[in-house]
Amino acid sequence: MHIVQILPALDEGGVERGTVELNREFVRRGVRSTVISSGGRLAEAVGRDGGRHLTLDVKSKNPLTALPRARALRRLLAEVKPDLVHFRSRVPGWLFTVANRRLGLPCVSTVHGLNSVSAYSRIMTAGARVICPSSAVAAYIRASYGTPDAKIRVIPRGVDPNLFDPARVDAAFVAAFRARHQLEGRFVALGVGRLTPLKGFDVLLQATALARARLPRIKTVIVGGAEAARAAYAQELRQSVATLGLQEHVVFAGSQSRMAEVYACGDVLVSGNHTKPEAFGRTMAEALAMGCPVIATRFGGALDIVREGVNGWLVEPGDAAQLADRLVAAEQARPEGLREDALARFSLEAMVEATLAVYAEVLGPAECP
Numbered sequence: 001m002h003i004v005q006i007l008p009a010l011d012e013g014g015v016e017r018g019t020v021e022l023n024r025e026f027v028r029r030g031v032r033s034t035v036i037s038s039g040g041r042l043a044e045a046v047g048r049d050g051g052r053h054l055t056l057d058v059k060s061k062n063p064l065t066a067l068p069r070a071r072a073l074r075r076l077l078a079e080v081k082p083d084l085v086h087f088r089s090r091v092p093g094w095l096f097t098v099a100n101r102r103l104g105l106p107c108v109s110t111v112h113g114l115n116s117v118s119a120y121s122r123i124m125t126a127g128a129r130v131i132c133p134s135s136a137v138a139a140y141i142r143a144s145y146g147t148p149d150a151k152i153r154v155i156p157r158g159v160d161p162n163l164f165d166p167a168r169v170d171a172a173f174v175a176a177f178r179a180r181h182q183l184e185g186r187f188v189a190l191g192v193g194r195l196t197p198l199k200g201f202d203v204l205l206q207a208t209a210l211a212r213a214r215l216p217r218i219k220t221v222i223v224g225g226a227e228a229a230r231a232a233y234a235q236e237l238r239q240s241v242a243t244l245g246l247q248e249h250v251v252f253a254g255s256q257s258r259m260a261e262v263y264a265c266g267d268v269l270v271s272g273n274h275t276k277p278e279a280f281g282r283t284m285a286e287a288l289a290m291g292c293p294v295i296a297t298r299f300g301g302a303l304d305i306v307r308e309g310v311n312g313w314l315v316e317p318g319d320a321a322q323l324a325d326r327l328v329a330a331e332q333a334r335p336e337g338l339r340e341d342a343l344a345r346f347s348l349e350a351m352v353e354a355t356l357a358v359y360a361e362v363l364g365p366a367e368c369p
Contacts, residue, residue, distance in 0.1 A: 002032035003359065004082040006073075006092040008059035011040035012194060012225060012255055014282035015088055015112045018157060024049035025352040034080055036073070036092075054080070058092045066095065074099035084359055086127075088112060093123040106362050111137050113279050114300065117144045128362045131155050131355070133280035134301035153358050156304065157282045158351030161343050164260045164289040173261045181251045183265060186219035187331050190266035190292070192259075192283045195226035195234045200272030200297070202240065203320050207270075209244040210324035215331055218249055220270075223262055225255035259283075263290035268330040271296040274318035281305055288312075288342035293335050295326045305346075311338050 003026060010016050019035060020042050026033040027050035034052045037043065038059040046053040054076060057069055073095050077085070085100070085107045087093045093109060100107070109127030114137060124130070125147045132138040132154050141147045162168070178184060189208070193199040201222055208220045226234035234252075241250045256262050263269070269287035271278060277300020278284075284294045284305045294312035296302035306312045313329065315322045 001084075001359070001363070002034070002080070002082045003084055003086060004034045004036060004077065004080065005086045005088065006036045006058055006096060007088040008091055009038045009040045010035070010042040010046070010053070011227075012042075014157065014280070016040070016042050018282070019088065020045050020049070021158075021160065021348065022352065022355065023051040025348065027051055029352075029356070031356075034082065036076065052080075058095055061091055067098070070095045070098035074103060077103055077105065084108065084363055086110065086359075090115070090121060090123055093126065094120075097123060097126060108358060108362060111141055111279065114140050114277055125151075127151075129153055129358045131358060133157050134304045136277065136300045136303060137279050153354070155351055155354045155358070156346050157280045157285060158348035159285050159289045159342060159346050160348045161289065164263070164286050166264060166291055166339070169261050169264045170258065173258055174264050177253075177261060178265055181219075181221060181253060183219055183221070186217050187215060187327075188266045188268075189218060189220045189327055189330075190262065190269045190287070191220060191222045191224075191272065192262070192269065192287075193224045194230070195222075195224055195237065196230055197233060198273055198276050199224075200274045200318070201237055203274055203318055203323060204270050204272045205237065205240050205244060205246065205250065206320035207272075207323035207327060208246055208249055210321060211327045212246075212249055214328045218327065220246075220250045221253050221262075221266070222250070223253045223256050223259075259286065260290060263287045263292050266292045268292065268312075268327070269294045270323070270327075271302060272323065273297055273300070276300075277317075278302060284312075285342055285346040288338045289346075291338050293330060293333065293338060295323065295330065307341075311335055311341060 005019050023033045023046050035046045036054045038057050039055045043053045085105050087096050088110050107127050108129045109124050110131040111124045115121040125145045130151050138152050138154050191204045269292050271284050280301035294306050296306045297317040298314040313326045
C-alpha cells in the first residue's frame with residue numbers, strides 16, 4: 001500500500017510532527033509513504049525514516065496561482081501513483097480536490113483545527129472518512145457542516161512512549177537547559193507552541209504576574225518560535241514582560257527539538273488558548289507522559305485530556321486570575337500515575353493502528369497490512 005500525506009509545510013507544530021511520526025510508523029509496517037509539502041526543517045526526517053518527501057507549494061493561499069499549482073500536484077500524483085491520499089489542511093485539500101478530478105484517487109482528511117465555518121473550511125470534511133483528533137472536533141464538524149457520523153472517526157494524537165520517557169532523557173541536556181535559563185530552585189511553568197495569539201501566552205504572562213506574590217519562585221518558560229509574519233506579536237510578548245516587571249520570572253527559550261527534556265524541566269504545563277480551542281492538544285498528552293501535570297482552558301481537546309484534580313486543572317478561557325490561582329495550587333499538588341494514564345489513552349501505537357484501519361475502510365482490508 002502506498003499512502004501520500006499532504007500538508008502545507010514541515011517546519012514546526014503538532015500537525016507536522018504527527019505527519020513525520022506516521023511516515024516513520026508506516027514504513028516500519030511495510031507501507032510505502034510519501035509526504036508532499038512546501039518543505040521545512042522536518043522534511044529531512046521523512047527520508048531519513050524511509051519515506052519520500054516531495055516539495056511543492058501547497059501552502060500559498062494566492063488564488064491566482066492555485067490552478068497551476070493544482071495541475072502540478074496532479075502531475076506529481078499521477079507519477080507517484082498512491083493508493084490513497086490523506087490531506088491535513090485546507091489549501092492542500094482544495095488543491096488536491098482540483099487535481100483529483102481526473103485521477104479519482106480515494107482520500108481521507110484530518111480536521112486539525114476548529115476553523116471558522118465557511119465554504120473554504122468545509123473542504124476538510126470532503127474525505128471518504130474524516131479523522132478528528134478529539135470529540136470536540138467531531139461535535140464541531142457535525143454541528144457546522146452536518147458531517148454524518150458514518151464518515152467521522154475520532155483518533156486522538158498518540159504519544160511515542162520511547163521518545164517521551166522520563167527514564168530516557170538526556171540528563172546533560174536537562175542540566176544545561178536548566179542552567180542556561182536559571183531554573184534551579186524555581187517552580188517552572190511551561191508554555192509550549194508557536195508564538196501566535198491563539199496560544200494565549202499573553203494570558204499566561206498576566207497570570208504569572210498575578211501569581212508571583214504568592215509564588216515568588218515561579219519561572220515561566222515559553223518554548224516556541226515565531227514565523228516572520230508573527231514577529232510583531234513576539235515582540236509584544238517581550239514588551240509585556242518588561243511592562244509587567246517579569247524579567248526575573250519569564251524566559252523565551254525559542255524553538256526546541258528535545259521536547260522530552262524540556263517537559264522534564266517543567267513542574268506544570270500551561271495550555272492557555274483562549275480565543276480558539278486546541279483541536280487536541282498534543283503538548284498536553286506529551287507532558288503528562290513525562291509526569292508533568294497540565295493546566296488547560298476548559299474547551300476543545302483539553303476536555304478529552306485533562307481530568308480535573310487528577311492529572312491537572314481546567315480554567316475558563318482568558319481568565320488570568322483563575323490561571324494564577326491554579327499555578328499556586330499546582331506548586332503544592334503531587335499527582336501520581338500521570339504517565340501510565342496518558343499512555344493508556346493516547347499511545348502512538350493506537351493512533352497508527354486506528355489510522356490504518358480507516359484506510360482499510362476506504363480501500364478494503366485486502367489493500368492494508
